[in-house]
Amino acid sequence: MAALPLTEATAAYRRAWPASFVAGGTIFGLVVLAALFGPLVAPFPYDQMDIMARMTPPDATHWLGTDEFGRDVLSRLLYGARLSLLMGLGATFVSLLVGVPLGLTAGYKGGRIDESIMRAIDLVISVPPILMGLLLLSLSTPNVWKTAFAVGIIYVPIMARLTRAVTLEIAREEFVLAARARGERLWYILAAEILPNAWPPIIVEAALRVTFAIMLGAALSFLGLGVQPPSSDWGLMIAEARPFIDTAPWVALAPGALLCITVIAVNLVGDGLREILDPRLRKGRG
Numbered sequence: 539m540a541a542l543p544l545t546e547a548t549a550a551y552r553r554a555w556p557a558s559f560v561a562g563g564t565i566f567g568l569v570v571l572a573a574l575f576g577p578l579v580a581p582f583p584y585d586q587m588d589i590m591a592r593m594t595p596p597d598a599t600h601w602l603g604t605d606e607f608g609r610d611v612l613s614r615l616l617y618g619a620r621l622s623l624l625m626g627l628g629a630t631f632v633s634l635l636v637g638v639p640l641g642l643t644a645g646y647k648g649g650r651i652d653e654s655i656m657r658a659i660d661l662v663i664s665v666p667p668i669l670m671g672l673l674l675l676s677l678s679t680p681n682v683w684k685t686a687f688a689v690g691i692i693y694v695p696i697m698a699r700l701t702r703a704v705t706l707e708i709a710r711e712e713f714v715l716a717a718r719a720r721g722e723r724l725w726y727i728l729a730a731e732i733l734p735n736a737w738p739p740i741i742v743e744a745a746l747r748v749t750f751a752i753m754l755g756a757a758l759s760f761l762g763l764g765v766q767p768p769s770s771d772w773g774l775m776i777a778e779a780r781p782f783i784d785t786a787p788w789v790a791l792a793p794g795a796l797l798c799i800t801v802i803a804v805n806l807v808g809d810g811l812r813e814i815l816d817p818r819l820r821k822g823r824g
Contacts, residue, residue, distance in 0.1 A: 753797070
């Protein structure tokens with residue numbers, strides 16, 4: 539079989555992998571690598587203090603400078619990447635684990651079950667996310683896992699609503715009606731017939747939820763309800779650098795910039811996934 543000309547091969551590649559997906563995936567992949575291997579290559583331990591070197595501007599020894607305790611900012615960034623990603627991915631997993639079954643059940647069963655689930659979801663979604671996080675985390679000593687769980691619960695209503703909307707459409711399809719006519723059980727229809735066809739929009743929304751979860755987790759850490767000192771987290775680093783933003787701006791700019799870059803990268807991945815999984819957008823790009 540003859541090879542495609544370079545121009546045709548490039549066009550085929552772009553149709554298969556949108557530029558936004560490639561760019562976002564590359565950047566996010568680098569962040570994941572930093573989270574996985576950053577602590578192994580960090581120039582200093584994240585909690586090593588050197589009072590004599592406190593507030594040192596970026597130089598050959600401390601590439602991103604040091605903070606008020608003389609801790610290396612680059613090392614704390616690399617360590618903090620792991621906690622920040624765990625926060626975002628863990629919260630998204632919780633929202634999927636709880637929200638998708640609720641949405642499937644509400645959309646398929648309808649009636650009183652649908653009404654009960656949706657009214658409970660409306661009650662949760664009426665509370666501002668930050669306030670809900672404060673309420674959930676004020677019940678016990680906060681840590682990264684509790685914060686991820688709280689953020690995940692906050693985004694359960696969004697995942698449940700999306701899943702319900704998709705389920706309402708799929709439940710009218712002939713293959714679902716045929717499964718009901720065969721007398722298939724409820725769990726089989728939901729798991730084997732509806733869920734595989736509902737995944738594309740759910741995956742796209744989950745990718746976008748990661749960004750919101752990372753930002754909300756950072757905001758809760760900024761308020762002192764996320765990762766606790768001396769652990770390293772991007773939101774906590776920004777909170778600790780707030781009093782020194784005028785005299786040592788690099789301490790806050792570094793985690794803030796990395797947080798923004800990560801959020802933009804995940805958003806690009808979500809946009810690319812939407813193009814890949816949506817047949818109408820694929821046809822338009824073709």
